[in-house]
Amino acid sequence: AQLDVLDLAVLAVLLAGTVAYFTKGTYWGISKASQVSPSSSATGPIKGATRDVIEKMQETGKDCVIFYASQTGTAEDYASRLAKEGHSRFGLNTMVADLEDYDYDTLDTFPSNKIAMFVLATYGEGEPTDNAVEFYEFITGEDVTFSDPDDSEAPLHNMKYVTFGLGNNTYEHYNAMVRRVDLALQKLGANRIGTAGEGDDGAGTMEEDFLAWKEPMWLALAEAMGLEEREAVYEPVFKVTEREDLTAEADNVYLGEPNKNHLEGLSKGPYNAHNPFIAPIAESRELFTAKDRNCLHMDIEISGSNLSYQTGDHLAVWPTNSGKEVNRFLEVLGLTSRSHTVIAVKSLDATAKVPFPTPTTYDAAASYYLEICGTVSRQFVASIAPFAPTDTAKAEMTKLGNDKDYFHERVAEKYLNIAQVLEKVEKSQKWTGIPFSIFIEGLHRIQPRYYSISSSSLVQKNKVSITAVVESSQISGSPEMLKGVTTNYLLALKQKQHGDPNPDPHGLSYAITGPRNKYDGIHVPVHIRHSNFKLPSDPSKPIVMIGPGTGVAPFRAFVQERAEQAKAGENVGKCVLFFGCRRKTEDFLYQNEWEEYKKALGDNFIFVTAFSRDGPEKVYVQHRLREHAQLIDALLQDRGYFYVCGDAAHMAREVNSTLAEIIAKQRNINEAQAEDIVKTMRARNRYQEDVW
Ligand code: FAD
Structure with a gap:
């Protein structure tokens, strides 16, 4: 009889001793802090896996490691794409590495004939992503020490690396993570190949920036490492086997459960980014x-x-x-009749983790595990072209993959998801020839x-x-x-x-x-x-809050808290909230609650509204800020805190410059000086943003 994949997994662990991870870990794995279970199942890192990346590369015969710092999955996706491309075009043996899974004190032994790539997203106010905090602190640290210190040479002099950053120019610290890491690596003697790439989500050009960066990077890398380009052929990273011996009702089949605890009905903490409650x-x-x-x-x-x-x-x-999109996805692939067929997904590469627990079903993968509705990349479309059901469809997919403007007009501008793209290119015939592994590799896992x-x-x-x-x-x-x-x-x-x-x-x-x-x-x-967006610990300090639309969310919490403190007799400082929406009668959030808070806080609560569509002129929170310039400046001079929440692209930026304008006028200083004051406020956590 065929062995159950879980049995196989356990056997593999016993045999190999250490097989790193069976899943990508971020969501289905168990964090370092909580490596308590679920035994050595297909749902988490295996205890004892090495945290030395060089050892790992040697063990698995890799010559290129692509580290990623990812919050929403895009950087991780780019890392996987680089790994695939490096292998298919240049024959590099590549591996993708979550920065959180390794220690860095052995990087000084990084061999000169290997290459490290860093795909690094910047999060929030120039911060590293959650999975990259330790790496960032290590590499940019004042006195970074390696396991084998040798004073005669710069510690990373052997290391060749490339970098690409994912950022958003609407934030003050644009691509700060990649810039700082790049500098730190150079300071430590590492040698960058090609330019340090930067993608800009704020300008909506992330994908194109990435594509434009990677071509010259590959050429520079090929030259530096003596690589030869070959005809790229698709090689699946995962083996997907339909398990006719199992039904969807079988106890060990994941129908959407996030991990083994959940599958066994023993959902238990600690609950975190790897284990939801x-x-x-x-x-x-x-x-x-x-x-x-x-x-x-x-x-x-x-x-x-x-x-x-x-x-x-x-x-x-x-x-x-949604069921509608799951059905569309399964239908276009000709999988509707097999949607509840059990599939086992196995990694064909010891360093690639299956991003969801297995065995599962096509339906569960599409419903719970894969981001089937997300943005589609040009590169992904190109990678599917060879598997199109007709020559016409293949030609169209190739054109979409190669022609930036055509792709923009036909796919990106229309916000099509992958199934919609396939339907649009060829609906009458099913796309049955696409290996399912392509979707596991190419779609983010659902975030x-x-x-x-x-x-x-x-x-x-x-x-x-x-x-x-x-x-x-x-x-x-x-x-x-x-x-x-x-x-x-x-x-x-x-x-x-x-x-x-x-x-x-x-x-x-x-x-x-x-x-x-x-x-x-x-x-x-x-x-x-947990976030750093916090009220001052001293409730008597004044706070100014700017929260239009759902940006008011954390400020409902702030005001609720201050009202409670006031009721308890604490000395509560002034709370000024600027809220904006379209119309007083339509989208005025928590309209009645503010009156309740006012009762508790009295004159210490000042609530200012801006209704953009109620009057002849559009009025936004920035306009109201200007009208209350004197009050705001006085509160800030009185050790006040300034908070902004909501739209990052426009509102937060404009509020920032409006505040500088206000400070300049009120204090009779020039704008550059006022901007410096705002910067200092940010550095001292007296100007905090929670924006998206
Ligand atoms: P998604 O499906 O994720 O779609 C969101 C957007 O992605 C779309 O509008 C579109 O622009 C793009 N998109 C989706 N599919 C495609 C496609 N196929 N092609 C191209 N583009 C596509 N939101 C709140 O309402 N309240 C809050 O308090 C709040 N707080 C937040 C705090 C933080 C720190 C962050 C990061 C975000 C916050 N958000 C908040 C936003 C929230 O996380 C979600 O992004 C939002 O609710 C949309 O999620 P969704 O899954 O419904 O939309």
Whole structure:
């Protein structure tokens, strides 16, 4: 009889002793801090795996390692693409490495005939991503020490490396992570090959920046390492086997469960980015009165989970794809009749981790594990072209893959997901020739989405509130709507909670009760992400908060907290909140609550509104800021804190320059001096942003 894959996995571990990871770990693995279980299953790193990357490369015969620092999965995706390309075009033996999985004190022994690549996203205010904090601190540290210190040469003189950064020019510290790491590596004597690439999400050119950077990089690398280009052939990274001996009902088949604990029904903590808590939704309601737009308020129960939060933290919600998109994906691939067929996914490369638990089914992979609705890259389309069902479809896919403008017009501008692209290119014939491994390699695994917690932990310790606007917009020139994955899922949960047996917001339906009905009774998988966006520890310090739209979320928490402190007789400083929305009668969030807080805080709460569509002129929060220039400046001079939350692209930037303008005028100094004051406030944490 055929061995069960889990048995095989266990055997492999016993034989090899150390086989690193079977999954990509970030979501289905167990963090370093919690390597307690789930034994050595297909769901987590294996205890004892080496943290020495050079040893790992030697063990597995690799000559190129691509490290990634990723928050939302894009950097990780680019790293995988570089790995594949390096192998298929240049015969490099490549491996992708999560920065969190290794230590760095042996980098000084990095061999000169190997290459390290760093694909590094910058997060928030020029910070490293969560998985790169330790690496960043190590490499940029004042006195970085390696395991084999040799004073005669720069420690990394043997190391050749390339870098690409993912950033957003609307943030002050654009691509700070890659710039600082690049500098640090050079300071340590490492030799960069090619230019340090930078992609700009703010300008919407990330993908094209990446593509434009990587071609000359490959040429420079080929020259530096004496590589020869060869005809690229697709080699799957994963072996996907249909398991006819197993049915979807079998106990060991993952139908969407995040990891083995969940599969076995023993969901247990610690709950974190690798292990979500299936949380009951205590209450859900809508906050807008407008018919065509929805904004949700949800109270999510965390009691009994051992999860805790502090005012200003984020809640991460683990989404489910809509039935409509799952069906479209399976249909176009000709998998509808086999959607519940059990598949076992095995990595063909010891360093590549299967990004979800296995065995599973096509339906579960599309519903719970893969980001099937996300942005499609040109490179991904090109990689599918050879497997098109007809010559015409193949030619069209090749054209889309090669022609930047054509791709932009036909795919990017229309926000098509991968199944929509395939449907558009060829609908009458199914795309049955595409190896499923391509999707596992090419689509991100589904990412949790973050929400700024809109409750105070002082007031509701065990109940986390979120305030989420539902993404739904008409795509210009297309009958399709762009529908946010998570927010429509949450809307469906809200509708179900309010008695709709089969909710289908915007024509979408969801597997609301989750795998094996484990989310029944209105539950949602979540974890908490701690943030630095915090109230001053001294409640008597004044605070100025700018939060238009859902940017008001954390400020509801701040004001709630200060009102509670005031009720308890504490000396509470002035709280000034600038809120903006379209119309007073449509999208005025928490309109009645502010009055309650006012009762508790009295004159210490000043609430300023800007309704952009209620009057003849559009009024935004920045305009209101100018009108209250004197008050703001006085509060800031009185050791006040300034907070901005919401839209990063426009609002946060404009608020920043408006504040500098205000300071310049009020203090009678020039703009450059005022900008320096704002910078110093940021450096001292007296100007904090929570923007997206
Ligand atoms: P998604 O499916 O992720 O789509 C979001 C956007 O991605 C779309 O509008 C579109 O621009 C793009 N997109 C999606 N699919 C495609 C495609 N196929 N092609 C091209 N583009 C595509 N939101 C809130 O409402 N409230 C909050 O308090 C809040 N706090 C946040 C705090 C932080 C730190 C961060 C990072 C984000 C926060 N957000 C908040 C935003 C939130 O995390 C989600 O991004 C948002 O709710 C949309 O999620 P979604 O899954 O519904 O949409």
